[in-house]
Amino acid sequence: MKRTLVGAAVALAALTAAGGAEAKGCIKGAIVGGIAGHYAGHHGLVGAAAGCAIGRHRANARARQMDQQQMGSSAQPVSAR
Template structure:
């Protein structure tokens, strides 16, 4: 039951803060995974928030890599 509540809270937060589905890319999936992991440790809401942030970051990173695939190959990182 906590996972459902956590997911609902994360979804509501995403819709309120994000404004559009394009900006929330990766957040929902991350929030579900983070909420599930956090609820096992007793911190479902914090896990969902952290999962949302990590999922959003990874989605943005993946998009940047796909857009600049041929541009950034000469740089060493």
């Protein structure tokens, strides 16, 4: 129990220290990874860290894809009448 509380405190401190843009995707990934890590051999902290990294990667990839779609749609030429 004590180990879980310390882990939660460390995770909370890390999340509050991260900026808003850096935390995008991290919180959801950390929660899912922490739960999965806990049930896969009591490695909740390792799972939370990995989940955070994966969540951030996916959020950044999604943001890049949205930027490319917006640039692609705004770069189309306007047809002449």
